[in-house]
Amino acid sequence: AQKITQTQPGMFVQEKEAVTLDCTYDTSDPSYGLFWYKQPSSGEMIFLIYQGSYDQQNATEGRYSLNFQKARKSANLVISASQLGDSAMYFCAMREGDQGAQKLVFGQGTRLTINP
């Protein structure tokens, strides 16, 4: 069974609009972490934002925020005021395993295209 599901293979958004990228996860562990990474066409994996399962508040980093809904097991990424440079693949990931033996499990990715 998929542990991380990103249901949007591709999204097209006008510049300056806000965009929400969907991510749902499946785990029975009480302690876990959720991440978003950006992969531009140049290929590197850029860490954007992290949410711990015990964090009370939604994580924010500049224009990025993570809409964490624990009961629904969703961790959507919201990008405010999108820019042309936001065009990239975006991956949701979940950290699982005990400390020292942790790994990231990734979703399939969403390709975001920002139109001028």
Next chain:
Amino acid sequence: DTAVSQTPKYLVTQMGNDKSIKCEQNLGHDTMYWYKQDSKKFLKIMFSYNNKELIINETVPNRFSPKSPDKAHLNLHINSLELGDSAVYFCASSDRDTQYFGPGTRLTVL
């Protein structure tokens, strides 16, 4: 002052050859990883090392052998390369919470 670096960035080789990819991190992290990204962009963990000890080996063929000479380095050696090994290989290192990735090595096996 790159945090996680990998060499080479591109690697083109013939089937059957043996090749290595090197990874170094200057973040002082104890844990390092190798991930493989296939042609469909799917990322999957291969190995993780904690303080030079192998912790995770995710059913990777034994043609792949990671080596960690010290906790700042994790190299990946691949024997008898096959066409299906063509992919992008990412090294990463982590603190308690977050994994930081290297720039990736695009391996093409002809």
